[in-house]
Ligand SMILES: Nc1nc2c(ncn2[C@@H]2O[C@H](COP(=O)(O)OP(=O)(O)OP(=O)(O)O)[C@@H](O)[C@H]2O)c(=O)[nH]1
């Protein structure tokens with residue numbers, strides 16, 4: 001079975017925008033209401049990580065994923081993840097700091113937050129508006145993924 005990259009993060013943190021980039025698609029960006037399986041991704045609604053009753057569902061969904069991306073919106077640093085949450089997943093968990101075009105001075109807080117969640121470095125800083133860091137992340141995730149798992 002093809003493994004996909006699961007994208008988790010608070011509401012409006014840029015999950016669906018990133019999923020579009022990873023899938024080379026341009027799906028319209030309206031609030032994600034359900035888990036959406038794309039070519040390379042599993043996009044999740046922000047409300048799922050904001051609702052502890054949905055954690056089990058996210059963890060179960062990740063069982064078929066190659067990676068879990070934990071998004072932290074640098075422009076809006078809400079604390080939605082429980083401490084150690086990354087340890088719930090059996091696949092690699094990658095920390096992605098989004099919207100770095102909006103508040104470029106804010107570097108330490110997202111790092112502290114990712115450490116608290118239990119995500120190990122390296123972290124990726126991206127802007128999907130200014131196209132910063134995107135090709136490095138894509139290469140890291142899909143470079144090996146696609147060649148070993150084509151169908
Ligand atoms: N400035 C800026 N805006 C961004 C960036 N990435 C996404 N956005 C904008 O942020 C808004 C939310 O993006 P989405 O990708 O829909 O966010 P989401 O996490 O999927 O949101 P939900 O599905 O509601 O949880 C959109 O208006 C995007 O255009 C970025 O890197 N910089």
Ligand SMILES: [Mg+2]
Nearest residue numbers: 015016031032
């Ligand atoms: Mg979305």
